[in-house]
Amino acid sequence: xxxxxxxxxxxxxxxxxxxxxxxxxxxxxxxxxxxxxxxxxxxxxxxxxxxxxxxxxxxxxxxxxxxxxxxxxxxxxxxxxxxxxxxxxxxxxxxxxxxxxxxxxxxxxxxxxxxxxxxxxxxxxxxxxxxxxxxxxxxxxxxxxxxxxxxxxxxxxxxxxxxxxxxxxxxxxxxxxxxxxxxxxxxxxxxxxxxxxxxxxxxxxxxxxxxxxxxxxxxxxxxxxxxxxxxxxxxxxxxxxxxxxxxxxxxxxxxxxxxxxxxxxxxxxxxxxxxxxxxxxxxxxxxxxxxxxxxxxxxxxxxxxxx
Amino acid sequence: xxxxxxxxxxxxxxxxxxxxxxxxxxxxxxxxxxxxxxxxxxxxxxxxxxxxxxxxxxxxxxxxxxxxxxxxxxxxxxxxxxxxxxxxxxxxxxxxxxxxxxxxxxxxxxxxxxxxxxxxxxxxxxxxxxxxxxxxxxxxxxxxxxxxxxxxxxxxxxxxxxxxxxxxxxxxxxxxxxxxxxxxxxxxxxxxxxxxxxxxxxxxxxxxxxxxxxxxxxxxxxxxxxxxxxxxxxxxxxxxxxxxxxxxxxxxxxxxxxxxxxxxxxxxxxxxxxxxxxxxxxxxxxxxxxxx
Numbered sequence: 001x002x003x004x005x006x007x008x009x010x011x012x013x014x015x016x017x018x019x020x021x022x023x024x025x026x027x028x029x030x031x032x033x034x035x036x037x038x039x040x041x042x043x044x045x046x047x048x049x050x051x052x053x054x055x056x057x058x059x060x061x062x063x064x065x066x067x068x069x070x071x072x073x074x075x076x077x078x079x080x081x082x083x084x085x086x087x088x089x090x091x092x093x094x095x096x097x098x099x100x101x102x103x104x105x106x107x108x109x110x111x112x113x114x115x116x117x118x119x120x121x122x123x124x125x126x127x128x129x130x131x132x133x134x135x136x137x138x139x140x141x142x143x144x145x146x147x148x149x150x151x152x153x154x155x156x157x158x159x160x161x162x163x164x165x166x167x168x169x170x171x172x173x174x175x176x177x178x179x180x181x182x183x184x185x186x187x188x189x190x191x192x193x194x195x196x197x198x199x200x201x202x203x204x205x206x207x208x209x210x211x212x213x214x215x216x217x218x219x220x221x222x223x224x225x226x227x228x229x230x231x232x233x234x235x236x237x238x239x240x241x242x243x244x245x246x247x248x249x250x251x252x253x254x255x256x257x258x259x260x261x262x263x264x265x266x267x268x269x270x271x272x273x274x275x276x277x278x279x280x281x282x283x284x285x286x287x288x289x290x291x292x293x294x295x296x297x298x299x300x301x302x303x304x305x306x307x
Numbered sequence: 308x309x310x311x312x313x314x315x316x317x318x319x320x321x322x323x324x325x326x327x328x329x330x331x332x333x334x335x336x337x338x339x340x341x342x343x344x345x346x347x348x349x350x351x352x353x354x355x356x357x358x359x360x361x362x363x364x365x366x367x368x369x370x371x372x373x374x375x376x377x378x379x380x381x382x383x384x385x386x387x388x389x390x391x392x393x394x395x396x397x398x399x400x401x402x403x404x405x406x407x408x409x410x411x412x413x414x415x416x417x418x419x420x421x422x423x424x425x426x427x428x429x430x431x432x433x434x435x436x437x438x439x440x441x442x443x444x445x446x447x448x449x450x451x452x453x454x455x456x457x458x459x460x461x462x463x464x465x466x467x468x469x470x471x472x473x474x475x476x477x478x479x480x481x482x483x484x485x486x487x488x489x490x491x492x493x494x495x496x497x498x499x500x501x502x503x504x505x506x507x508x509x510x511x512x513x514x515x516x517x518x519x520x521x522x523x524x525x526x527x528x529x530x531x532x533x534x535x536x537x538x539x540x541x542x543x544x545x546x547x548x549x550x551x552x553x554x555x556x557x558x559x560x561x562x563x564x565x566x567x568x569x570x571x572x573x574x575x576x577x578x579x580x581x582x583x584x585x586x587x588x589x590x591x592x593x594x595x596x597x598x599x
Contacts, residue, residue, distance in 0.1 A: 169454075177453030178439070178446040178464065181432075185440040188429045195358055196507050197415035197443040201408065206450060 007150045015156045016229035018163035022218035023241030024256035026211025032187045032251040033207045035111025039109040042238015043116035044212050048219025049229040051078045053131045077098040086212025122229040130228040155225040164215050249300020311336040311543045317366035326352045328567040339544045341554045350547045354513050358421045359384045359411035371475040387410030418510030422500045430489035438471035448449035474502040494525050514546040
């Protein structure tokens with residue numbers, strides 16, 4: 001086994017895992033609070049990629065050139081608008097179905113996903129789009145020869161650092177503030193929280209806004225890294241992130257982060273050493289295995305019966 | 308004394324079953340009113356209607372507001388539109404607001420807070436967090452002020468914490484502040500549920516079988532607490548209870564329900580000797596086919 005390839009794939013895996021984790025957080029939080037899988041969440045990520053390109057173009061038109069400023073501004077603007085998308089999706093597609101059967105919002109989510117995909121396809125065209133590279137270069141470690149090195153690009157460093165910072169901020173928000181306390185209360189017993197005067201609809205909206213912002217972080221970072229995207233990228237990435245959420249234990253915030261990391265690492269190691277074409281097969285097989293031996297996921301609690 | 312709550316003709320059906328049939332009673336401000344009756348009489352359904360848990364089919368529920376203006380609880384919970392709602396833009400706007408945002412949370416903010424027969428705590432949260440969540444009116448729930456820890460936010464949190472400690476001391480739970488709610492013993496969980504309800508600053512506290520599962524000593528303490536709440540904190544208490552000793556001891560007014568109807572109401576000693584009530588509890592005196 002080649003140590004350089006292993007290390008390189010570990011680096012790639014952590015980067016991929018951070019992206020999965022950021023998106024998985026949205027799935028797991030929404031599931032935790034209203035018990036549904038928000039299938040439109042992948043599209044939110046896709047929209048964030050488009051918004052990144054739009055804001056990048058706008059800032060360039062305004063003459064702002066400095067990469068750090070551009071990256072930060074694009075990130076903030078994309079998060080804000082994507083959060084608005086998340087909020088609207090909940091208000092339009094899920095809130096009216098709050099008191100209906102469990103299946104109804106699920107169908108509505110699939111519909112929402114199709115609507116968003118096709119909206120983007122019509123508005124932006126079906127062709128693959130791209131943005132210029134903002135961050136190039138990187139650091140090479142353990143270099144001993146032209147083919148023998150481990151490369152970490154600056155964009156990869158940006159992804160991991162931003163992911164850690166935003167996950168930290170989210171963790172603090174949920175565990176350390178009054179709003180997060182209300183979120184956790186609504187997650188545990190929505191009716192009881194309402195009976196104590198907590199505005200549960202507002203808390204649910206907040207959760208969608210937070211989930212969408214985290215997906216926006218992922219969308220922006222990935223776009224900065226790869227530079228190309230189309231209207232369909234939300235589907236596969238969404239499914240992968242959902243897998244990560246289930247792997248880590250859906251409903252659990254650290255579970256989503258861990259699940260993303262495990263999935264990203266195993267995918268890149270598999271594609272580095274075995275076969276790139278079958279990496280998705282490996283990822284989903286891993287999910288199957290985990291669910292057989294630990295049905296509630298890596299960090300999930302066994303289903304507690306709700307009164 | 309003025310009525311804090313008046314219920315008139317409250318009717319609730321589940322399919323063909325009439326759970327409540329034109330139930331009416333009053334709760335006077337500062338009193339302890341007990342709702343009693345055999346199992347299935349509709350006592351808990353009354354509570355569920357009062358707190359917005361269910362939407363009653365018909366009837367009226369009025370709660371006297373803190374400012375002396377009566378609040379229509381049915382409206383707060385978002386009852387369907389009626390012809391009269393369209394008359395003035397103001398009443399229409401209010402109806403629309405309640406329809407969109409109404410429900411249990413508005414009833415709770417109006418001051419109706421309840422506990423449950425099977426305790427419903429936020430089990431994965433600490434005792435203290437349970438009490439802080441209930442103080443919705445006091446704490447600053449906004450995301451931005453939470454992230455930046457604004458001075459208003461910190462002040463609100465400090466006040467909420469102080470208030471929570473007060474009720475922890477009151478219900479003798481102060482040493483459990485940092486434990487998870489699910490780790491507490493049953494009797495303590497019951498006390499925590501009452502402490503949490505008190506943190507929500509109720510004007511009408513609805514206790515659903517607060518003595519269920521408690522031993523005689525704990526029931527004794529409970530009676531003292533309820534009386535202290537009423538005397539020292541101006542809380543009006545409405546309770547459902549099967550422990551007749553407790554009911555007779557602490558309540559000022561007793562309402563007896565059977566098959567979804569009020570069959571008697573009045574002072575505890577009068578209700579206790581009422582033949583209709585005895586029959587509902589024990590069956591007909593002679594030749595009765597049905598048992599208890």
